[in-house]
Amino acid sequence: MTQRSDADQRRHEALDYHANPQPGKIATAITKPTETARDLALAYSPGVAEPVRAIAADPDAAWQYTARGNLVAVISDGSAILGLGDLGPLASKPVMEGKGVLFKRFADIDVVDLEVEAENPQAFIDTVRRLEPSFGGINLEDICAPRCFEIEAALTEAMDIPVFHDDQHGTAIIIAAGLTNALRLQGKRLEEARLVLVGAGAAGTATLNLLLDMGLKRENLLVVDRVGVLHEGLDDLPKHHRRFAAKTEARTLADALVGADAFVGLSAPNLLSEEMLASMAEKPVVFALANPDPEILPEVAHQVRDDLIMATGRSDYPNQVNNVLAFPFIFRGALDCRARRITPNMKIACVEALAALAREAVLESVLKAYDLDAMGFGPDYILPKPFDPRLIERLPAAVARAAEADGVARTAYRPHPMPGVG
Numbered sequence: 141m142t143q144r145s146d147a148d149q150r151r152h153e154a155l156d157y158h159a160n161p162q163p164g165k166i167a168t169a170i171t172k173p174t175e176t177a178r179d180l181a182l183a184y185s186p187g188v189a190e191p192v193r194a195i196a197a198d199p200d201a202a203w204q205y206t207a208r209g210n211l212v213a214v215i216s217d218g219s220a221i222l223g224l225g226d227l228g229p230l231a232s233k234p235v236m237e238g239k240g241v242l243f244k245r246f247a248d249i250d251v252v253d254l255e256v257e258a259e260n261p262q263a264f265i266d267t268v269r270r271l272e273p274s275f276g277g278i279n280l281e282d283i284c285a286p287r288c289f290e291i292e293a294a295l296t297e298a299m300d301i302p303v304f305h306d307d308q309h310g311t312a313i314i315i316a317a318g319l320t321n322a323l324r325l326q327g328k329r330l331e332e333a334r335l336v337l338v339g340a341g342a343a344g345t346a347t348l349n350l351l352l353d354m355g356l357k358r359e360n361l362l363v364v365d366r367v368g369v370l371h372e373g374l375d376d377l378p379k380h381h382r383r384f385a386a387k388t389e390a391r392t393l394a395d396a397l398v399g400a401d402a403f404v405g406l407s408a409p410n411l412l413s414e415e416m417l418a419s420m421a422e423k424p425v426v427f428a429l430a431n432p433d434p435e436i437l438p439e440v441a442h443q444v445r446d447d448l449i450m451a452t453g454r455s456d457y458p459n460q461v462n463n464v465l466a467f468p469f470i471f472r473g474a475l476d477c478r479a480r481r482i483t484p485n486m487k488i489a490c491v492e493a494l495a496a497l498a499r500e501a502v503l504e505s506v507l508k509a510y511d512l513d514a515m516g517f518g519p520d521y522i523l524p525k526p527f528d529p530r531l532i533e534r535l536p537a538a539v540a541r542a543a544e545a546d547g548v549a550r551t552a553y554r555p556h557p558m559p560g561v562g
């Protein structure tokens with residue numbers, strides 16, 4: 141079979157999956173009996189008036205009498221859909237529905253996806269801010285930099301529920317956990333590693349901020365965007381790039397990569413050439429995370445270097461670095477202590493729990509899901525798999541403990557009873 145027909149087949153499979161047997165991937169479920177006249181009288185008028193009165197008297201009663209406490213809005217303007225660019229809100233809907241599927245599958249969180257036609261960031265902010273009564277949390281998704289920074293900051297300030305731009309912070313968490321483990325396997329440490337990141341947008345900027353907080357040295361970092369290497373000689377850099385301007389002679393990605401220990405790509409397909417990869421230090425780490433097409437394909441990279449640890453954002457190669465390993469569990473922890481916001485410590489708790497879990501033995505059930513006899517901490521396994529049941533046992537608890545310690549939890553942590561467990 142030719143490459144072309146493989147690609148065609150994948151396209152048809154994906155379109156068929158989304159179209160059949162019914163359009164889309166997610167629907168509403170009813171959680172109470174609705175079989176009798178009495179049931180209906182409880183579900184709607186007149187019974188429904190009782191929780192209305194209770195909530196009007198005490199807004200906290202909404203956590204008890206409505207689905208709000210387990211409901212997250214996944215909201216996009218479609219301005220940075222995966223790595224496909226600004227294709228608008230309607231085209232972002234399959235991704236937002238997909239996010240809903242993952243929230244439900246891995247953390248039993250219900251989702252409403254909202255694709256917002258907004259003429260400017262303020263219009264988007266005004267729309268989302270008004271939705272606070274409906275939801276326990278807000279997951280912002282696929283909103284491009286720099287508008288995502290303004291939107292997230294304004295909404296976090298205005299709303300008393302967690303507002304989390306997953307492309308920024310979810311991605312940063314997974315990269316931090318995966319990179320720590322990959323460097324460790326290569327006999328290196330973040331504190332000494334020379335790192336090059338390409339794509340200083342939403343995901344890239346948040347990743348850099350987290351890695352710098354975790355010990356990456358400013359002088360060991362070069363950041364590349366469309367203008368090339370961000371350096372001190374550039375005087376019209378946008379605000380979110382200024383922090384990363386380096387004192388360096390390097391001007392291109394090729395210059396920057398010579399002797400680098402790690403590459404993190406959050407940009408666009410095929411930017412990392414074979415020559416550039418060959419010029420990196422011994423035992424390099426390459427995270428080519430642009431979706432759906434990475435900065436370099438693993439089969440190409442492994443031909444150039446046999447001392448490489450490689451990750452992509454895709455599930456069809458080893459080492460998927462994807463925010464699915466964070467957002468369901470961060471929100472589960474936040475909802476289960478009714479957190480008002482998500483703090484840096486809640487994110488770091490998630491990084492540490494994830495990185496530690498990858499270093500434990502892999503469960504039989506996970507091997508079965510991947511149809512493998514063996515898998516364990518090593519170059520092809522630097523992060524746990526999304527199907528690992530220990531994620532839901534450990535990450536939300538770690539996140540909620542950090543929320544309690546930071547004083548942002550409304551209640552003590554009460555783990556959500558996961559369906560089919562216990």
Ligand SMILES: NC(=O)C1=CN([C@@H]2O[C@H](COP(=O)(O)OP(=O)(O)OC[C@H]3O[C@@H](n4cnc5c(N)ncnc54)[C@H](OP(=O)(O)O)[C@@H]3O)[C@@H](O)[C@H]2O)C=CC1
Pocket residue numbers: 220221222223224282283284285307311338339340341342343344364365366367405406407408411429430431432452453454461462463464
């Ligand atoms: N694996 C994962 O879990 C995740 C992967 N991603 C992927 O990361 C990528 C970026 O996403 P996100 O941060 O949300 O998007 P943004 O649009 O906010 O950021 C992309 C950045 O990359 C820059 N860029 C684009 N093309 C090039 C190029 N040819 N050379 C140098 N820089 C370039 C952009 O510059 P400009 O603004 O000028 O276009 C921008 O600064 C996407 O491919 C996305 O799919 C994102 C989140 C999670």
Ligand SMILES: CC(=O)C(=O)O
Pocket residue numbers: 221222223282306307431453462463
């Ligand atoms: C995975 C993801 O959120 C993205 O590629 O945008």
Ligand SMILES: [Mg+2]
Pocket residue numbers: 222281282306307
């Ligand atoms: Mg995204």
